[in-house]
Amino acid sequence: MVHKPADRAVPKTPMKTAPEISTALKNKLSQLPRSAGCYLFLDRRGKVLYVGKAKVLKHRVRSYFQAGAKHDPKTAAMIKKVTDVRLLVTDTETEALILEANLVRENRPRYNITLKDDKRYPYLKITTQEPYPRLLVVRKVVKDGNAYFGPYTNVKAMRRTVKLISRVFQIRSCNLVIPPPGKRTYRVCLDYFIKRCPGPCEFKISEADYGELIHGACLFLAGRSKELFKQLEKRMAEASDRESFEEAALLRDQLQALSSVTQKQKVLTDEGVNRDILAFDREEKDAVVVALQIRDGIMIGRQEFHLTCGAQDTSQSIVTAFIKQYYLHSPLLPDEIYLPVDIEDSDLITKWLQTSKRGRLKLIRPKRGEKLRLVRMAQDNATLVLKDLLLQRKGHSERVPKSLLALADVIMLEAPPQTIAAFDISHLGESNAVASCVVFEKARPRKSEYRHFNIKVKAPDDYAAMKEVVGRYFKRLLKEKKPLPDLLLIDGGRGQLTSAAEALHELNLHDQPMIGLAKRIDEIVFPYESENRMLPRTSPALHLLQALRDEAHRFANSLQRKKSRKRLVASELTEIKGIGPARQQALLNHFGSVASIKKAGIDQLTGVSGMTAKAARDLKSHFDRKTTPRVAGRRKS
DSSP: OOOOOOOOOOOOOOOOBOTTOOHHHHHHHTTOOSSOEEEEEEOTTOOEEEEEEESSHHHHHHHHHBTTOOOOHHHHHHHHHOOEEEEEEOSSHHHHHHHHHHHHHHHOOTTSOEETTGGGOOEEEEOTTSSSOOEEEESSOOOSSOEEEOOOSOHHHHHHHHHHHHHHHOOOOOOOOOOOTTSOOOOOOHHHHTTSOOOGGGTOSOHHHHHHHHHHHHHHHTTOHHHHHHHHHHHHHHHHHTTOHHHHHHHHHHHHHHHHHHHHSOBOOSOOOOEEEEEEEEETTEEEEEEEEEETTEEEEEEEEEEEOOTTOOHHHHHHHHHHHHSSSOSSOOSEEEOSSOOTTHHHHHHHHHHHHTSOOEEEOOOSHHHHHHHHHHHHHHHHHHHHHHHHHHHHHHOOOHHHHHHHHHTTOSSOOSEEEEEEEEEETTEEEEEEEEEEETTEEOGGGOEEEEOOOSSOOHHHHHHHHHHHHHHHHHHTTOOOOSEEEEESOHHHHHHHHHHHHHTTOTTOOEEEEOTTTOOEEOTTOSOOBOOOTTOHHHHHHHHHHHHHHHHHHHHHHHHHHHHHHHHHHHTSTTOOHHHHHHHHHHHSSHHHHHHOOHHHHHTSTTOOHHHHHHHHHHHHHHHSOOOOOOOOO
16 A cells, blocks of 8 residues: 655744734634535624635635625625635535525525525425325425425515416315315315316325326426426327317317417517526616526526625626525526626536436526527516516505605695704703703604703703704704705794794794794694694504604603713712812723722722822712611610
């Protein structure tokens, strides 16, 4: 036996890694295997950011972290978030390809191109493992020996197909478990009498004859119409020769029904090759891939898929990602797949698809002629689907909530107020008054625009306080040249509303729409009008105003509670002689809370910046006196 000489120990040159990589990640990168497999990049929370495959994991993964490596903006942003790498080793690159598609489908990483909501697409399943199979609509393909067809992106078209198969092939739709012959049977249901089921529950049809119906349904779903017609015509002739005219009439009706359907389908070619024609269109982060399914020269369906991708993702990477995810669980693979662009790993993907199909399959990039015409037709379909998608999204974003339409009608605005700013004043006693401003955009909170105000007015005067904060808010908007709200809501009655109007007039904002919401019975108060208006309790406009008022009140109270806590902390520390504002702040910064300060020892207190030994002893003795319980003396008799 010839022994292979051992590898000589060669000094390893240190790998130049990016400075932000942690030590733990550096150690992992230095011990990567040379085998094929998949790698998963994780963030600090353990969430999968990206899934990739590699022929040699060591070379591929380390290439991301080499110092000076040039990455596109998307990859560079991802690398900054990576804190860990998880590896899955495979025997071959083909296995890594399949594993990658499964992992992307399962984890839906942010930085991978993924089919959006692909788990929703239904399949049709014929339970061929049962003596009398059924036709079911399922959401998942399982390797259980049954026949699957799909996925169907157009659910309405799929329902029409189910209805047609039920009418033509009379496949049972019940969930009964049919017992063996001779055992107890069920009574036939209405479907039997209206010719929607041949009655296997009472064995009115043999298992072999029912199997013929199932075989025909499978051929129809697979798009093998020519083969199906030939078989039906042959069986009809045989039945006629046997003078079984009722069976022949049933087969004739099936032929007529199926012929009427196939005649409506577009005939593209006379060739008997099964093809999928792929094309796509994209706009920024949205991409649509269309798959035209041609079987026996007839286009039997169009499937459309929405993908989420990055601005830097190329056409090749989008189509490659789609093929991996779409054909991963596809139960019926075509003979040829026409592509709009050349794809990555073309030979590897072809090998994988041929293994899944257990037959020949070609990936073709047409350059001219009839094949290119088919790809361009699919391209036109993809462009139409993408336009529809963007129009629907635009319509959704521009849709005006009913509450805004109702509010515009109530306060007689020319257009619904898209942005509404609401103000509220909160104070405790004669001091510590605060105010809040909350902003709703399209009837939803926009918390980035929320503002707190410390009131400068000395006396607890709600009117003066409202005038102050409204004036400060709008003066800031004018200074920063920001758009003014479409409506101003004041929490309070006529006095608060008039004060806010005075502040606006001083800024020459005479046309700013504004209303008040009286607290007592939720009346709407209008400026310079003597009568208020009450709305029905079921009014969506009133519900919106109440939500704004309550949110402004909650936000103001949050500041009030925060200030109260600070006052409580300050009062505890200011009681101590020798602990001034600077030492108070230093102690709170160091320990975090008064409770932690109370637990600290003399040495710990002395270690705080600005604290002396005497100040630490005074502080400790002060809290010790407060926490020492008093012992009640005995009363003299």
